[in-house]
Amino acid sequence: MLSKRDLLQASIAGLAATGLPIVNAEERGQDRAAAQGMSNVPPDWYGKEQMAFLIYPEFTALDMVGAYQMLTGLMGSTAHLIAKTKDPIVSDNGLTFVPSKTFDDCPKDLDILCVPGGASGTLAVMQDDSTLRFLKDRGSRARFVTSVCTGSLVLGAAGLLTGYKATSHWATVPLLPLFGANATKGRVVRDRNRVTAGGVTAGIDFGLSLVGQLRDRQYAECLQLMVEYAPEPPFDARNAGQGPTRSHKNDE
Amino acid sequence: MLSKRDLLQASIAGLAATGLPIVNAEERGQDRAAAQGMSNVPPDWYGKEQMAFLIYPEFTALDMVGAYQMLTGLMGSTAHLIAKTKDPIVSDNGLTFVPSKTFDDCPKDLDILCVPGGASGTLAVMQDDSTLRFLKDRGSRARFVTSVCTGSLVLGAAGLLTGYKATSHWATVPLLPLFGANATKGRVVRDRNRVTAGGVTAGIDFGLSLVGQLRDRQYAECLQLMVEYAPEPPFDARNAGQGPTRSHKNDE
Numbered sequence: 001m002l003s004k005r006d007l008l009q010a011s012i013a014g015l016a017a018t019g020l021p022i023v024n025a026e027e028r029g030q031d032r033a034a035a036q037g038m039s040n041v042p043p044d045w046y047g048k049e050q051m052a053f054l055i056y057p058e059f060t061a062l063d064m065v066g067a068y069q070m071l072t073g074l075m076g077s078t079a080h081l082i083a084k085t086k087d088p089i090v091s092d093n094g095l096t097f098v099p100s101k102t103f104d105d106c107p108k109d110l111d112i113l114c115v116p117g118g119a120s121g122t123l124a125v126m127q128d129d130s131t132l133r134f135l136k137d138r139g140s141r142a143r144f145v146t147s148v149c150t151g152s153l154v155l156g157a158a159g160l161l162t163g164y165k166a167t168s169h170w171a172t173v174p175l176l177p178l179f180g181a182n183a184t185k186g187r188v189v190r191d192r193n194r195v196t197a198g199g200v201t202a203g204i205d206f207g208l209s210l211v212g213q214l215r216d217r218q219y220a221e222c223l224q225l226m227v228e229y230a231p232e233p234p235f236d237a238r239n240a241g242q243g244p245t246r247s248h249k250n251d252e
Numbered sequence: 253m254l255s256k257r258d259l260l261q262a263s264i265a266g267l268a269a270t271g272l273p274i275v276n277a278e279e280r281g282q283d284r285a286a287a288q289g290m291s292n293v294p295p296d297w298y299g300k301e302q303m304a305f306l307i308y309p310e311f312t313a314l315d316m317v318g319a320y321q322m323l324t325g326l327m328g329s330t331a332h333l334i335a336k337t338k339d340p341i342v343s344d345n346g347l348t349f350v351p352s353k354t355f356d357d358c359p360k361d362l363d364i365l366c367v368p369g370g371a372s373g374t375l376a377v378m379q380d381d382s383t384l385r386f387l388k389d390r391g392s393r394a395r396f397v398t399s400v401c402t403g404s405l406v407l408g409a410a411g412l413l414t415g416y417k418a419t420s421h422w423a424t425v426p427l428l429p430l431f432g433a434n435a436t437k438g439r440v441v442r443d444r445n446r447v448t449a450g451g452v453t454a455g456i457d458f459g460l461s462l463v464g465q466l467r468d469r470q471y472a473e474c475l476q477l478m479v480e481y482a483p484e485p486p487f488d489a490r491n492a493g494q495g496p497t498r499s500h501k502n503d504e
Contacts, residue, residue: 199480221489228451237473
């Protein structure tokens with residue numbers, strides 16, 4: 001186990017020498033460590049994951065960005081922001097993103113396929129044939145099929161959660177059985193290669209936990225330090241859908 | 253105080269009837285509650301805040317999006333994504349955003365001015381005259397002058413933190429005195445109308461706390477439920493810059 005000071009130094013070295021994000025630029029890759037003389041970085045900290053994040057009109061920006069920020073911390077990985085066309089996509093709070101790839105030119109074999117949620121936009125995309133076809137295809141081969149928030153309903157609509165335990169935004173967990181999924185409460189729910197996260201901010205916990213799985217605990221803790229993930233929620237509404245204080249515990 | 257069930261119902265009503273984000277679309281506004289028949293929503297839950305989030309090449313996406321997601325939860329508010337021009341801006345992990353306004357057409361009088369951080373891109377923008385002029389001008393009148401992560405260094409470079417307590421990403425807190433700020437450790441640091449947050453994920457805590465200040469605790473807790481902000485970090489690296497376990501506590 002690295003000491004906290006080692007983690008700190010590794011993090012500073014990472015920030016100063018590479019910047020985790022820079023490593024993800026498509027034109028750069030696994031030999032970045034060598035190029036930058038980071039000879040003391042364990043070689044197995046560099047991967048080559050291909051990751052695709054679906055976006056669509058009125059998706060919830062933080063669902064995607066929280067997971068994206070953590071998963072692009074995987075040194076050597078390549079992240080793609082996928083939409084039906086390359087036209088800018090407006091999220092449900094007005095943030096406008098430019099996709100990097102379309103359904104057609106998205107890599108065929110993905111390590112991580114991730115679908116963020118939303119509200120009315122998500123309902124629409126759950127009924128969009130070309131989106132569902134894309135998800136069915138990539139999801140059939142992806143190493144990890146994942147979602148944040150109501151993104152799990154989109155995976156469900158694409159038939160990708162049948163027979164799997166899965167979660168969603170707490171308000172929509174009860175809908176999961178409509179898609180053959182085993183509705184499960186939890187911040188991050190794993191069943192074989194399906195990893196579904198709870199609402200919005202749960203994408204951060206999901207992303208960081210998958211980084212830990214794909215690298216190791218020390219690596220994930222370096223990333224955690226870099227993004228200063230030591231949350232201090234200023235209020236205490238708690239998650240209504242889980243935990244010992246949940247309001248509908250007796251309704252189950 | 254609302255009960256947890258009341259919060260839940262209010263949240264569901266909010267999700268179903270308006271969706272917090274929809275309220276922020278610029279063409280809609282304060283009369284949305286009336287239009288949607290939400291007669292049981294307290295009238296003072298609707299505001300008219302004008303909010304500007306600066307973006308620049310290689311900023312850190314989650315710094316901005318975390319704060320943006322929470323602050324656009326202010327019903328009736330209007331959020332602007334500001335850059336020097338309307339050309340798309342690429343963040344430090346490759347996410348590409350389209351600005352909604354430029355320095356020239358950004359509202360003159362802002363309720364919230366927010367600057368996200370980054371690494372090399374932040375160093376560059378700290379030396380960009382037109383950006384600093386924009387920040388000095390809007391910051392001189394804004395109700396709240398705020399930052400996430402190393403965004404505080406940009407505020408500092410614009411002369412907006414002189415004589416104020418402020419924080420930054422833990423790795424850069426020691427740089428704040430270079431700008432006349434009183435370097436202060438903390439997830440969210442407030443001094444009069446300056447509110448600065450720690451690294452990356454601290455933008456969520458900052459945004460939610462400011463929502464609580466601008467509305468009330470019940471409102472903020474509804475928002476907290478909607479974004480399911482009940483974090484469960486899967487690792488325990490802790491924040492190296494603060495808290496009882498910080499590694500350089502004895503160096504101070």
